[in-house]
Structures are given as structure tokens and as C-alpha cells.
Amino acid sequence: MEVHYRGMTRDDIRAGMRLKDLAGWNQTARDWERFLEANPEGCFVAEASGRIVGTSASIVYERRLAWVGMVLVDPEFRRRGIGLRLLDIVLEFLDARHIPTVKLDATPEGRPIYERRGFVAEYAIERWSLERPTPPARPAEPLPALLPTILKMDCEVFGSDRSWLLSSVDRDAPEFTLAHEAGGHVVAYALGRHGSRADHLGPWMAATESVAEEILDNFLRRSARQTIFVDLVKAHPLAEKILRSRGFVFSRPLARMVRGPNTHPGCPELLSAVLGPEFG
Ligand SMILES: CC(C)(COP(=O)(O)OP(=O)(O)OC[C@H]1O[C@@H](n2cnc3c(N)ncnc32)[C@H](O)[C@@H]1OP(=O)(O)O)[C@@H](O)C(=O)NCCC(=O)NCCS
Incomplete structure (x- = not known):
């Protein structure tokens, strides 16, 4: 063939x-x-x-x-x-x-081919999902423009500027763009996408448990879909506990992998969930 x-x-x-x-x-x-x-x-x-x-x-x-x-x-x-x-x-x-640096989020099926080309594991990610028998009837309106502050913060947290990508995500689902400010700083933010099977929360960044919960609950109120996906950063101290408390269940493992120098790792410890395996 x-x-x-x-x-x-x-x-x-x-x-x-x-x-x-x-x-x-x-x-x-x-x-x-x-x-x-x-x-x-x-x-x-x-x-x-x-x-x-x-x-x-x-x-x-x-x-x-x-x-x-x-x-x-x-x-x-x-x-x-x-x-x-x-x-x-x-x-x-x-x-x-x-x-210089190439990253990806590998499924267990994909991981062997990446390892063969020199990718090494950076940290674990897990897809968690929520099934809701009765999602909110009507999705919420977008909040006032928060994007510029979110983009600045995401650059620090992710490790590189991906403003173009996040702006495009915001344009398609502005009602999912959320942020929490305290003392003139963004202490939490999130964006989301309408996927083909589920609404997908990510990135989801929060400095404390209460704002992480506030952002997640706000997202869940704003989604009219029955199924919700979140790709949580396994090492995050709070994300799994918060997701479990809202009824999310483990769906599948992923491994963030890197090839080349990891010179701009960002602050994954602040991330409850990534944008998605395809984009980081
Ligand atoms: C992951 C995926 C892309 C791999 O595609 P693939 O075409 O099967 O990959 P390859 O054939 O190059 O390699 C897969 C295996 O087949 C083996 N292989 C390659 N050529 C072969 C051949 N001619 N005969 C038998 N085995 C062969 C490889 O050695 C490799 O073995 P390993 O997994 O034990 O290391 C595919 O399984 C897939 O689409 N999975 C679902 C989506 C997914 O998870 N994608 C990865 C996202 S990170």
C-alpha cells in the first residue's frame, strides 16, 4: 500500500x-x-x-x-x-x-512514538468529565471585556504568548471568558470552547480554592450542554478535589511531553486545567 x-x-x-x-x-x-x-x-x-x-x-x-x-x-x-x-x-x-522547544499532550497510544523521537514527560494531565441530566436552560451573556488582562496573565502562566489563539477562543465562546480580580491583579481566569461532544473548560487558572470554585461554578452555569470536559493538571493541589465535589469523574490520562530545552515552562502549579491537549 x-x-x-x-x-x-x-x-x-x-x-x-x-x-x-x-x-x-x-x-x-x-x-x-x-x-x-x-x-x-x-x-x-x-x-x-x-x-x-x-x-x-x-x-x-x-x-x-x-x-x-x-x-x-x-x-x-x-x-x-x-x-x-x-x-x-x-x-x-x-x-x-x-x-527550539516542541511540546504536546500525549495519549497512552501516542506516547511510545513521541518517546522514540526524544520527547520526555513533563507532568501528568487527566481528562475529567461531567454528565448533567438537566443543564441550565439558557446560556449566560458574556461579561464585560476582560481579555487583555487575561492574556497578560496567561503569558506568565503558560510560559509563552498565545494571545492570538486565546482571542480566537474568546471570539467563538465569549460567555466562557471569566476572570476574578483582587487588588488590581487577575487572581483567576478561564476560557472555554463549544466542542463537538462537550463544552470544554480550559485554561482554568486560580490562585486560591475559593476563586477556583467560583470560576468553575460560573462556567457550569454558563454552559447549556449536558457534557462538560476539563483537562486538569494532576499535580494541582485543588483541582481534582473541586471537580469531584461537582460530580466530575476521571475519563482518561494524558502526559505533557517536551522535546528540547524547557526554558519557558510557565507556572503549571497555578493551572487547574490546560486549554486542551491539541493546543497546550
Ligand atoms: C497514536 C497513533 C497516531 C499511532 O499511529 P500509528 O500509525 O499506528 O503509529 P505507528 O504505526 O507509526 O506506530 C505505532 C506502533 O506500530 C508499530 N509499527 C510501525 N510500523 C509497523 C509495521 N509495519 N508493522 C507492525 N507494527 C508497526 C510501531 O513500532 C509502534 O509500536 P509501539 O506502539 O509498540 O511502539 C494512532 O494509534 C491513533 O490515531 N490513535 C488515536 C489518537 C491518538 O491517541 N493520537 C495520539 C495523540 S497524542
Whole structure:
């Protein structure tokens, strides 16, 4: 079987969504567009037998940190080296542009191929989910513009400026953009996305338990969906306890992995939950 690799275009998003659905993931066509808008030459597909059977995508933050996401292979075509080749193509692209650090959030299935290419585990992340029999009937209105302060704080917490990405997330779901200020400083913030299967809270940052709870409860009131996903940072001292108390249950493990120098790690200890495995 011959496999052909090429750059991804907008016309391939439908095929990307097919692979994403086969994996049971939560992304939307907008998420693929975010990759293609931010890094149009850094997204790839594998074609075999006239159809797209694999994808990989990347996004670059401040030319010093790249994120690899959407590494997906059609179940019928797995274990033939396509996933590893798609990873190699995206890494060759990033290396040619001298991006020193590459990160990703690996599923247990993906982890072996990343380890083979020198990625090492940084910290553990877990997908937790909530099923609500009766979600709020009507979603809430957006709050007054808080984004500029959130973007500044996120740059410190995440370790790189990803204002473009978070602004796009805010545009699509402004009612989920939340912040708590105290003494002129942002002490908590969150954004969220309307995924294909669930509303997804993240990033979710909070300095104390009470503001973390306030942000989560506000998000839950603002979502009209039955299912909610959160990708919590396992080492965070409070996030799991708070999620359990609201009825969330463990769904699956992920490992944040890094290749190259981790010179701008940010402050993961302040993060209750990441934006999402595909974007960091
Ligand atoms: C993870 C994923 C992308 C891997 O894709 P893949 O095409 O099966 O990957 P590869 O074939 O390159 O490698 C997978 C395994 O097959 C083995 N393999 C590669 N070529 C092979 C061949 N010709 N014959 C048999 N095995 C082979 C590899 O050695 C590897 O083995 P290991 O897992 O024991 O290390 C795929 O399983 C997938 O889409 N999973 C669901 C989504 C997901 O979790 N993505 C990762 C996100 S981080």
C-alpha cells in the first residue's frame, strides 16, 4: 500500500473531522481552522487508497515553542508507521524553522512514538468529565471585556504568548471568558470552547480554592450542554478535589511531553486545567 504525505488545506478539514470522530475526540472544524490559520504550512495529511488516513498539525508560540496536535491515524491503517512518519514530517518542518522547544499532550497510544523521537514527560494531565441530566436552560451573556488582562496573565502562566489563539477562543465562546480580580491583579481566569461532544473548560487558572470554585461554578452555569470536559493538571493541589465535589469523574490520562530545552515552562502549579491537549 502506497501512502502519500502532503500539506493539509481547508478542503481536508472534513476528512480530519472523520478521523477525530473515529478517535472520539471533542474538536470542531474551528479547531482545525485555528491550526491552519496560525501555521498554514505546518499541518499535514497522509493519503492512501484515495482517502485521508492520517493527520498531524502544529502551532508556534513566539517562535520559541511549538505545539504538536491532531496526530491521528485511521484505525484501519494503524501500526504501519504512518503515525510516526506524520510526527517526523511535522518535526522536520519545525526543526527547519529552528523552533527550539516542541511540546504536546500525549495519549497512552501516542506516547511510545513521541518517546522514540526524544520527547520526555513533563507532568501528568487527566481528562475529567461531567454528565448533567438537566443543564441550565439558557446560556449566560458574556461579561464585560476582560481579555487583555487575561492574556497578560496567561503569558506568565503558560510560559509563552498565545494571545492570538486565546482571542480566537474568546471570539467563538465569549460567555466562557471569566476572570476574578483582587487588588488590581487577575487572581483567576478561564476560557472555554463549544466542542463537538462537550463544552470544554480550559485554561482554568486560580490562585486560591475559593476563586477556583467560583470560576468553575460560573462556567457550569454558563454552559447549556449536558457534557462538560476539563483537562486538569494532576499535580494541582485543588483541582481534582473541586471537580469531584461537582460530580466530575476521571475519563482518561494524558502526559505533557517536551522535546528540547524547557526554558519557558510557565507556572503549571497555578493551572487547574490546560486549554486542551491539541493546543497546550
Ligand atoms: C497514536 C497513533 C497516531 C499511532 O499511529 P500509528 O500509525 O499506528 O503509529 P505507528 O504505526 O507509526 O506506530 C505505532 C506502533 O506500530 C508499530 N509499527 C510501525 N510500523 C509497523 C509495521 N509495519 N508493522 C507492525 N507494527 C508497526 C510501531 O513500532 C509502534 O509500536 P509501539 O506502539 O509498540 O511502539 C494512532 O494509534 C491513533 O490515531 N490513535 C488515536 C489518537 C491518538 O491517541 N493520537 C495520539 C495523540 S497524542
